[in-house]
Amino acid sequence: xxxxxxxxxxxxxxxxxxxxxxxxxxxxxxxxxxxxxxxxxxxxxxxxxxxxxxxxxxxxxxxxxxxxxxxxxxxxxxxxxxxxxxxxxxxxxxxxxxxxxxxxxxxxxxxxxxxxxxxxxxxxxxxxxxxxxxxxxxxxxxxxxxxxxxxxxxxxxxxxxxxxxxxxxxxxxxxxxxxxxxxxxxxxxxxxxxxxxxxxxxxxxxxxxxxxxxxxxxxxxxxxxxxxxxxxxxxxxxxxxxxxxxxxxxxxxxx
Numbered sequence: 122x123x124x125x126x127x128x129x130x131x132x133x134x135x136x137x138x139x140x141x142x143x144x145x146x147x148x149x150x151x152x153x154x155x156x157x158x159x160x161x162x163x164x165x166x167x168x169x170x171x172x173x174x175x176x177x178x179x180x181x182x183x184x185x186x187x188x189x190x191x192x193x194x195x196x197x198x199x200x201x202x203x204x205x206x207x208x209x210x211x212x213x214x215x216x217x218x219x220x221x222x223x224x225x226x227x228x229x230x231x232x233x234x235x236x237x238x239x240x241x242x243x244x245x246x247x248x249x250x251x252x253x254x255x256x257x258x259x260x261x262x263x264x265x266x267x268x269x270x271x272x273x274x275x276x277x278x279x280x281x282x283x284x285x286x287x288x289x290x291x292x293x294x295x296x297x298x299x300x301x302x303x304x305x306x307x308x309x310x311x312x313x314x315x316x317x318x319x320x321x322x323x324x325x326x327x328x329x330x331x332x333x334x335x336x337x338x339x340x341x342x343x344x345x346x347x348x349x350x351x352x353x354x355x356x357x358x359x360x361x362x363x364x365x366x367x368x369x370x371x372x373x374x375x376x
Contacts, residue, residue, distance in 0.1 A: 123251060124272070126157045127179045128165045128194060129210070134233065135160065138179065138210065141237060145245045151252065154272070161185075162194045169201055172301065173265070173274025174255040176205035177248070181233075182216050189216070195225040203298075204274070206251045266313050270304045281343040282326040283310055283317065295347060320351040320359050328363045333373040 125142065129135045135158050146153055154175075159165040162184055169176070178198055182191035195207050209220055209230045217230050228250065231243045264277045279296040285307055286293050292310065294301040307325055311317055317325040326341060326349060333342035334351065341351045341359070351359055360374060 122152045122154045123175045123177055123248070123255070124154045124171055125177045125179070126159065126165055126169060128159050128162060128184065128191060129179075129181045130160045130184050131181075132160075134181070137237070141241050141244055142179075145241055145248065149245055149248065151248055162190055166194065166197050166201075169198055169205075171271045171273070172202045172204070173263075173272055174204045174206070174251075175272060175274065176202055177251055178205060178207045179210050180207060182209055182211040182213055182220075188213070189219070192216075192220060192223045192225070195220075195227065196223055199225045206247075206254070208247055264314055266303070266305060266310055268303070268305050268309075273301065273303050275301070277314070277316065277327065278329065280317075280327040281330055281347050282324055282341075282349045283307065284325075284349060285323045295349075297344065318359065318362055320355045321349070322352070324349045324351075326359075328359070328366050331359075331363055334360055334363075336374065 127135070127138055129138055139156070139158050142156060157168055159168065180191040180194055182189060184190035191209060191211070198205055198207060206228045207225055208228050210233055211230070212233045214232050220227050220230060229243070229247050231240065262277050264275055264280055266273045273294065275294070275296060279298065281295045281297070283292055283294050286302060290304055291302055292305045292307060294303065307319070307323070311319055311325055316327070318328050319325045320341060330343050331341055332344060334356065335342065336356050339351055339353060339356070340348045342348050
């Protein structure tokens with residue numbers, strides 16, 4: 122199920138894009154979680170709390186008289202969500218070559234000056250591509266966790282561990298490249314993906330990425346010296362699980 126956000130500061134264009142989007146979503150019977158229309162870039166960035174291949178952003182390039190504001194917004198989105206789909210929708214076709222220099226990996230560039238029917242066709246093509254990308258990625262190897270507040274979707278192989286946050290009802294996901302906070306319970310995460318192993322009351326880990334277990338200090342180590350705690354009672358069971366999973370090739374055990 123996709124989440125769609127639109128950045129457009131012209132009220133007539135807002136109405137047009139929303140109308141065409143809702144029409145395409147209905148005609149193509151595309152399931153979507155929400156459709157947000159924003160006139161200010163800060164509002165859209167603040168609202169972009171989800172992560173994953175299901176995220177879709179339609180961005181105007183010129184916002185409030187700033188010619189390349191949409192490109193800067195795209196960069197901010199890409200930092201928050203490397204896997205989101207970004208589509209530029211603009212009357213400034215001359216900016217098409219410039220979008221590549223911003224290195225945001227936009228999925229498409231749609232010229233707003235085209236007629237409604239052609240616009241609808243382009244929107245339909247983009248959403249079809251997003252769905253295919255999402256389905257292929259989820260089928261391959263993703264960790265997906267959905268709550269009322271947000272959806273988290275990251276490649277499972279990149280996960281080190283998930284821990285409870287000092288902030289009530291929040292969790293922190295640690296991967297090879299980033300740290301992601303989201304609302305949820307550790308027990309629900311473990312139900313959502315049985316590949317994760319609860320090695321401590323506050324930690325669930327991806328055993329495939331463990332490189333060292335230090336029984337003396339009760340620490341589990343990952344690449345880049347990332348660490349989490351393993352309870353004394355879970356140490357032997359964790360080591361055995363790593364060995365039986367076939368991921369123990371380079372694992373070191375310190376006693």
